[in-house]
Amino acid sequence: MINPLISNLKSHDTLTLHEEKVLSRLFTRDKRVLVDEDIVLQGSRPPFSTLLLEGISARYRVMEDGSRQITAINIAGDFVDLHAFMVKTMDHGIVALTPCHIAFADHSDLKILTEQEPHLTRLFWLTTVIDAAIHREWIVAMGRRTKKAHLAHLVCELFLRLQVVGLTIGRSFSLPLSQVELADVLGLSVVHLNKTLQGLRKDGVLTWADRTVEIFDWDRLLEIAEFDATYLNLAVEPR
Amino acid sequence: MINPLISNLKSHDTLTLHEEKVLSRLFTRDKRVLVDEDIVLQGSRPPFSTLLLEGISARYRVMEDGSRQITAINIAGDFVDLHAFMVKTMDHGIVALTPCHIAFADHSDLKILTEQEPHLTRLFWLTTVIDAAIHREWIVAMGRRTKKAHLAHLVCELFLRLQVVGLTIGRSFSLPLSQVELADVLGLSVVHLNKTLQGLRKDGVLTWADRTVEIFDWDRLLEIAEFDATYLNLAVEPR
């Protein structure tokens, strides 16, 4: 069941069989949620954390004027609110952007894990630290990249992250988000997002139709995005 | 020497005397750095992590066109590159924005700590998770707040964080950054940052002169910023 988590962790370090067993025992319940359903409510204090087994979810914040900003995109294998184990109360909500299959790990069990499995603890810690690195990359993109470069950067990032969990086919991957949702990721209006997308299409580097992104010119995409993958920490090394 | 770190951690949870002792033994060397000197170089793989004892530093990224984006501001008590313990290679540089006094903890000692001190490990983990929460708040500010609200939000955040380590006096605090640096935080041009600042001054909510911010109308500032402090996790509770 928790294979995507294991793929995710194995992209950073090796796991012992014992550790894989501990992981599989950690998730006691699972659940399916519908599109647009909240996985975690802003302000709540859940006594468990949520692993995304299948689907795409987003961490988001709604402003007083009703506008929304998405601060993270989660894919299969992401421990979407592991940080709630430390932080207790959720400062953001998490919503299912597609139908999702999720599993839960109780914070009490996670606490025991931190006392008995230091290596797994460090790997869990690592995943939250990589989340932070992705946040920083988004800050850079929002502050100092053109909108076209920002969008290109997002596509690069999603491609590599999806590749780790085996969700890419050649140079394409499924991205079943609406343009409204993408605009909420980039902090743009829908109208402008649409025109930015058309810019990339006209350049011939990618298409995005039928909820599927196809990359025609990966090198050019990297160049437009000024993309450097080190922040994703895809090297396997002892942690 | 490491008092600001202890103040910082104690704003989230209680520490035992033993833990305080472990902490003070963790930092074996210290150093002073000059303004504009790099504390950590982008791309480096330091075998230690750095605690900021005094001064202000910033995590930053320089783009190909020479523009710069600051992704985090560190103050006394911040473990500025603790995440490098997990992540190994630095995806950003860290620069001293004022003269800084720093101390070092070897990653080998941190590894031992994760095997022997699960509670301290969770607290260290917590500080990196709060860093991520701050990053998310910045993403929201960049994407969906007006520039005036963004600046106001930053002032609120810095005030509360500085208060924890005793660096505020009444409703004012020292902020010895240039407008160029502030612009690199907000992802703005200097010219527009200047005008945004004047907007807040004209509203009578704050002044910023002689490298010191003075807040006249805290409630109004909160309102302009749409500020909610939960992401800073300033409540003391068991972690």
Next chain:
DNA sequence: CGCAGTGTTGAAGCATATCAACTTGGGTGG
């Protein structure tokens, strides 16, 4: 004294938001 860094101002141009209208496709109820 002159020079460099910092803050400030105004003008012109580009980027992005907002508003409004139209298209398309799939799903649904009459």
Next chain:
DNA sequence: CCACCCAAGTTGATATGCTTCAACACTGCG
């Protein structure tokens, strides 16, 4: 089964926000 409707994507026009460029004032410092 068809007509309709609604969500999603697209387009153009206008308004606003932000950048860039250029100039100038002020300060501390060699």
